[in-house]
């Protein structure tokens with residue numbers, strides 16, 4: 001049995017994550033993903049909001065054909081769905097689209113319309129957290145595009161850490177990158193980005209909960225603007 005097919009216990013995965021977090025803190029994003037590819041093989045995936053395809057691009061260099069998991073909440077901007085389709089068409093990745101148990105119409109019928117305005121935590125739980133939990137079941141490790149400079153809640157993001165809630169290794173290969181680093185990588189490699197990023201949006205989520213940012217605002221100020229909510233529950 002090769003390393004990538006190996007079954008590991010939760011305790012083994014946790015120890016692996018903690019050790020890698022220490023040892024890979026100074027590694028490059030590509031080196032971190034090469035480690036993930038070598039350690040987990042097909043039991044590793046990237047999640048992408050389709051704000052840009054930077055982590056998917058990096059991961060495809062480390063593991064051609066890597067699974068890229070996208071959560072289609074039913075509330076995305078058309079530009080986000082278009083970015084997903086373009087990524088699927090031109091990159092060496094396997095895009096997997098996860099959908100919630102209920103369509104938006106079914107959710108409206110059960111909970112009433114515009115749940116996102118009345119109870120965004122419940123809406124995110126139903127349309128993001130639960131489907132991701134289901135979709136990640138077959139994987140030992142998942143990678144995200146979280147960056148320490150995005151918000152206070154992300155300031156201590158480890159490059160490799162332990163996702164206690166899901167019992168998986170969580171990899172944030174660009175945790176140490178700045179927005180400038182992202183832009184440089186996009187330009188150098190011609191990476192696909194969501195067109196909304198050039199239309200005043202700094203962070204792209206579901207349409208009802210995302211607005212353009214104003215001059216001087218932080219990158220995530222346009223997400224759930226006017227509310228205390230800053231995260232959807234995927235990273236808490």
Ligand code: SF4
Nearest residue numbers: 116120123124206209
């Ligand atoms: S971001 Fe808004 S619309 Fe999307 S799942 Fe969360 S509350 Fe619902």
